[in-house]
Amino acid sequence: xxxxxxxxxxxxxxxxxxxxxxxxxxxxxxxxxDHKRIGILYFIFVMAFFFSGVVLGFFMRLQxxxxxxxxxxxxxxxxxxxxxxxxMIFLVVIPAIPTIFGNFFLPxxxxxxxxxxxxxxxxxxxxxISGAAIVALSVFTGEGPPDTGxxxxxxxxxxxxxxxxxxxxxxxxxxxxxxLTGVNFVTTTxxxxxxxxxxxxxxxxxxxxxxxxxxxxxxxxxxxVTLALIMIERFFGxxxxxxxxxxxxxxYQHMFWIYSHPAxxxxxxxxxxxxxxxxxxxxxxxIFGYMAIAISGVAIAxxxxxxxxxxxxxxxxxxxAALLFSLLTFLVAIPSAIKVFNWVATLxxxxxxxxxxxxxxxxxxxxxxxxxxxxxxxxxxxxxVHLHDTYWIPGHFHYIIFGGMGFGLFAAFHYWFPKxxxxxxxxxMAVWAWVIMLIGFNIFYFSMLLLGWExxxxxxxxxxxxxxxxxxxxxxxxxxxxxxxxxMFANLFRGLFTGEKAKDNPWDASTLEWQIPSPPPxxxxxxxxxIQRGPYxxxxxxxxx
Amino acid sequence: xxxxxxxxxxxxxxxxxxxLGMWLFILSEILLFGGLFILYSAYRYKNxxxxxxxxxxLDVILGTLNTIILLTSSLSMAASIAxxxxxxxxxxxxxxxxxxxxxxFFLVNKGFEWGAKMEHGIYPNAPTLLARAKGExxxxxxxxxxxxxxxxxxxxxxxxxxxxxxxxxxxxxxxTHFTPLENSGLYWHLVDIIWIxxxxxxxxxx
Numbered sequence: 001x002x003x004x005x006x007x008x009x010x011x012x013x014x015x016x017x018x019x020x021x022x023x024x025x026x027x028x029x030x031x032x033x034d035h036k037r038i039g040i041l042y043f044i045f046v047m048a049f050f051f052s053g054v055v056l057g058f059f060m061r062l063q064x065x066x067x068x069x070x071x072x073x074x075x076x077x078x079x080x081x082x083x084x085x086x087x088m089i090f091l092v093v094i095p096a097i098p099t100i101f102g103n104f105f106l107p108x109x110x111x112x113x114x115x116x117x118x119x120x121x122x123x124x125x126x127x128x129i130s131g132a133a134i135v136a137l138s139v140f141t142g143e144g145p146p147d148t149g150x151x152x153x154x155x156x157x158x159x160x161x162x163x164x165x166x167x168x169x170x171x172x173x174x175x176x177x178x179x180l181t182g183v184n185f186v187t188t189t190x191x192x193x194x195x196x197x198x199x200x201x202x203x204x205x206x207x208x209x210x211x212x213x214x215x216x217x218x219x220x221x222x223x224x225v226t227l228a229l230i231m232i233e234r235f236f237g238x239x240x241x242x243x244x245x246x247x248x249x250x251x252y253q254h255m256f257w258i259y260s261h262p263a264x265x266x267x268x269x270x271x272x273x274x275x276x277x278x279x280x281x282x283x284x285x286x287i288f289g290y291m292a293i294a295i296s297g298v299a300i301a302x303x304x305x306x307x308x309x310x311x312x313x314x315x316x317x318x319x320x321a322a323l324l325f326s327l328l329t330f331l332v333a334i335p336s337a338i339k340v341f342n343w344v345a346t347l348x349x350x351x352x353x354x355x356x357x358x359x360x361x362x363x364x365x366x367x368x369x370x371x372x373x374x375x376x377x378x379x380x381x382x383x384x385v386h387l388h389d390t391y392w393i394p395g396h397f398h399y400i401i402f403g404g405m406g407f408g409l410f411a412a413f414h415y416w417f418p419k420x421x422x423x424x425x426x427x428x429m430a431v432w433a434w435v436i437m438l439i440g441f442n443i444f445y446f447s448m449l450l451l452g453w454e455x456x457x458x459x460x461x462x463x464x465x466x467x468x469x470x471x472x473x474x475x476x477x478x479x480x481x482x483x484x485x486x487x488m489f490a491n492l493f494r495g496l497f498t499g500e501k502a503k504d505n506p507w508d509a510s511t512l513e514w515q516i517p518s519p520p521p522x523x524x525x526x527x528x529x530x531i532q533r534g535p536y537x538x539x540x541x542x543x544x545x
Numbered sequence: 546x547x548x549x550x551x552x553x554x555x556x557x558x559x560x561x562x563x564x565l566g567m568w569l570f571i572l573s574e575i576l577l578f579g580g581l582f583i584l585y586s587a588y589r590y591k592n593x594x595x596x597x598x599x600x601x602x603l604d605v606i607l608g609t610l611n612t613i614i615l616l617t618s619s620l621s622m623a624a625s626i627a628x629x630x631x632x633x634x635x636x637x638x639x640x641x642x643x644x645x646x647x648x649x650f651f652l653v654n655k656g657f658e659w660g661a662k663m664e665h666g667i668y669p670n671a672p673t674l675l676a677r678a679k680g681e682x683x684x685x686x687x688x689x690x691x692x693x694x695x696x697x698x699x700x701x702x703x704x705x706x707x708x709x710x711x712x713x714x715x716x717x718x719x720x721t722h723f724t725p726l727e728n729s730g731l732y733w734h735l736v737d738i739i740w741i742x743x744x745x746x747x748x749x750x751x
Contacts, residue, residue, distance in 0.1 A: 116562050183569040191562035217569055221577035229690070237670035238686035240584055245686070246679025251587055255580055 015422065015519040033118035034522055038125050039104030040420070045129065046100060049091040054485065056084040061444075061478040064471050069462035077461035078147035079162075083139065085150030086167065090174050091132055093405055094263060095181075097270035098216075099128070101412050102185060102209045104420060108513040109203045111194025111531065113523050116187040120180050127177035134170030138163040149459065151260070154241040154252040158233050165234045168227045175224040178266075182216030185209055194512075196531030203511045203535040204287065207294040208273020211301040215262045215269075219305065223259030226252065253315055257308035265304040267401055268368075269297055271408025272339055275361045278415050279343050280536040281509040282358035283350025287536045289342040296335035303332045313384045322381055329379035336372055340365060355507065356430035360411035363438050367403025371396060374449060389459075392452025398445045410437075413492060418502030422519040425495030433488035440480025447474035510541035560724045567728040571735050574698075578739055581691050585746060588683045595680020601751040602667070603688070607658050608748035611651050612740065618647035619737045622730050629713065632720040638713050641706055641726075644733065648703045655696050659689075688747055695743060698736045705729050 016036045020028040029037060060080050063071045072080070107115055115121050139145040142163035148156055157164050189210045193202075202210075229252075232238055239245025241252045280287045287293065309317060309325030317325075343365060352358070374396040378387045387393065418424050447470045452458075456467050463471065505514040512531075516524060533540045589596045625640035666673030667685050674682055709729050712718040718726050 116559070117566060120566075179570075179573050183566050183573070186569055187562050187566040190565060191559055217573050218576055221573045222580045225577050225580040225694075228694075232690060236689075238690055239669070239682050240588075240686055240690070245675065246588070246592065246683045247686075248587070248591075251584065255583070258580075 013517045014521055016522045017519060019522040033122050035103050035107050035114050035121060036520060038121055039100050041125055042099040042103060046092055046096050049087050053084055053088040053092055056080050058478060058482055060084060061475045063461060065475040067463050067465050067468060074461045075147060079145040081459060082146050082149055086135060089150055090171055093267045093401055096409055098181060098209055098212055105513050106185060106206055106209050107188060108524050109206050109511055110192060110197050111512055111529050112192035115184050116191055117184050121184055124177045124180045127173055131170045131173030131177060134173060135167055138166035138170060151256060152230060154249040157230055158242060165231050168230050172224055172227050175220045178216050179220045182213035185213040194528050194531055201531055201534050204276035204293055205273040208269045208297050211297045212266050212269045215266050215301050219259045219262040222255060226255040250315055253312050257311045261308040262305045265300055267405045269300060271405040274408045274412045275343060275364050278357045278361050278411055279346050281507050282353045282355055283347050284538055285346055285350040288345035292338055293342050296338040299335040300332060303328060307332055310379055313381060314388045326379055326381050333372060333376055340369060356427055357411050357415035359431060359434050360407050360414060364404055364407045364411060367399050367407060371399030371403055387452060389457055390452035391448045391456045391458055394458055395445050395448030395452055403441060418506050419513055419518045421496055422502055423495055423499035424502045425491050425499055429491040433484050433491060436487060437481055437484030440477050440484050443477030444474050444481050447477060510538055511535050563724045563728060567731050571731060574735055585687055592680025595678045596684050597751050599681040599684035600747060603748050604658060605748050607654060608744055611654050612744045614647050614651045615737050615740050618644045619734055622733045626727055626730050629723050629726060630720055634713060638710060641710050645703050645706045648699050652696060652699055691743055695739055702733050702736050705732060
């Protein structure tokens with residue numbers, strides 16, 4: 001692979017932090033068209049929302065520490081779980097990996113200087129911030145924050161007096177941001193690959209972002225129009241979801257899940273891409289089944305778009321539809337399992353280096369497997385009747401979303417941190433954070449699975465005394481988890497300012513982003529590289545660089 | 546994909562990329578309306594007779610006139626692009642103005658149509674409408690939502706074309722670089738095509 005090695009030693013390395021561009025001060029950030037600066041902007045805001053989501057979740061758990069509902073009133077609890085859901089799903093989990101790491105690394109990994117439409121990229125960020133601000137506004141104005149749950153099911157969302165229309169409008173704007181980001185990444189991947197960067201040589205992270213972007217483009221408009229209909233209903237009373245006027249609330253559920261189920265794949269696919277990128281580096285081995293992983297991502301995106309009915313097994317749909325949705329749900333498990341087996345096969349007989357990024361990937365595989373297998377249980381029709389709307393469901397999806405996407409995101413933090421900031425965190429502390437989080441996570445969410453299995457309904461602010469022990473255990477686990485999060489972020493934050501200077505390629509990784517300085521210069525490459533090998537060709541890389 | 550693409554891109558505009566981006570955006574627009582078409586099909590399947598009755602009350606002549614207007618505007622749009630490709634800037638601008646005028650004409654017509662319906666007490670949540678059969682309430686509800694969203698797209702389209710007109714007059718869109726105009730044309734045709742589906746589904750089903 002051609003790199004900028006020679007030029008590097010002669011010219012001073014001006015990173016994108018130092019090169020402000022046309023504007024000064026804060027404007028150099030909020031008006032930037034540099035994909036890396038935009039990635040950092042997203043980083044700051046997504047993390048801010050992540051913290052507020054964690055705080056909300058923390059208080060929900062605190063409320064459930066003992067029966068009696070002593071800490072807050074039912075209405076407060078309703079707002080709390082609604083906001084926790086809205087913030088975590090729409091402001092954190094969906095945008096996090098594509099907007100932070102996709103923005104920062106997708107162009108570099110394919111050998112480009114920027115995304116295809118830098119100005120639209122900046123617009124996406126502004127839309128994200130505006131949407132988030134409107135959602136925040138809905139919390140503090142009107143008759144109080146939404147209390148519908150993040151799904152905004154009709155007819156309740158049409159009747160409740162709290163601030164639903166404003167929140168929904170914010171989410172509509174966020175959807176526009178998501179669509180434009182998707183358009184940008186698909187076009188970038190098609191048009192801006194460096195010479196020799198064939199589809200077979202794309203890093204798997206690029207493949208993952210590429211499949212995700214397609215889902216963003218195709219699924220997000222459906223929820224956009226559905227949420228717009230809620231607004232129209234609230235203001236004009238058209239009646240499309242109102243039974244009194246002939247509308248059908250179940251149809252709302254269909255429309256909602258047509259987007260929101262694929263959205264769970266928007267959440268998990270990028271994390272899978274990160275894991276596929278990290279594992280070969282720390283196993284010093286070419287990825288096992290490159291094309292199988294790449295294509296299974298596309299397959300997940302495709303089949304995953306046709307399974308939304310499994311959220312509605314007890315809502316009232318025909319038996320045939322339920323059977324079909326259940327079958328398709330089982331089918332999606334296949335490409336997911338293909339990925340897991342390929343990762344494990346990559347580790348097999350590799351020269352494994354147990355650095356923090358790999359540890360987080362291993363946690364991903366473990367937690368995602370539990371999440372995936374519990375998903376199969378509720379995807380079968382008979383158990384679903386028992387498990388629907390119990391704690392089992394949030395238990396399952398936290399294993400997938402937090403255990404999968406969350407730990408994938410943390411893996412990305414630890415893997416790309418030296419490249420993004422040019423400094424290294426304390427690796428020992430990172431391992432400690434990993435241990436604490438993993439323990440807390442399992443105590444917390446496995447208790448939720450058990451609670452659901454025993455019949456504890458979700459979204460209740462109080463419970464029967466028989467659930468006391470498990471609820472107490474879950475709350476205890478949430479404290480350990482939060483402690484682990486604090487250790488991890490404190491460690492990263494310290495590394496940001498006082499960490500030792502990172503080398504350009506501290507992990508000896510062979511993808512393009514590691515062949516340029518840390519942090520990268522504004523234009524990424526002195527010269528666009530010519531690609532002559534695959535992304536995980538370590539033999540070739542160790543010999544020829 | 547051509548492997549020399551990246552080289553070609555250094556310091557140059559990527560017209561193919563811009564077109565690809567526009568097509569992807571159009572795809573998402575189609576799905577936006579797609580959600581509403583799903584609602585339409587579900588409710589029409591449930592209330593075929595009510596939809597039939599409600600549809601008879603729409604003014605077929607006005608609807609047909611609007612269809613002709615919008616189709617003609619697509620023609621002038623395409624001709625405007627063809628003109629700038631042949632370096633005929635004046636002609637291109639005249640055709641673009643004609644397109645915008647036809648778009649506005651469409652909206653005015655639509656406004657009259659809506660106004661007439663409202664005068665007869667047919668608008669969302671109107672007591673006279675609520676007294677009717679449920680399928681008819683839904684039909685008119687969808688009629689207002691779908692033609693309204695479409696009208697909004699026409700309005701946005703006219704604004705986009707106005708920007709294009711300015712770019713044309715300043716020579717920023719020219720025979721060697723006309724992708725923005727071409728992309729605006731794609732958007733305009735999309736708006737046209739959506740109407741081609743709305744027209745029979747609302748006006749011609751009785």
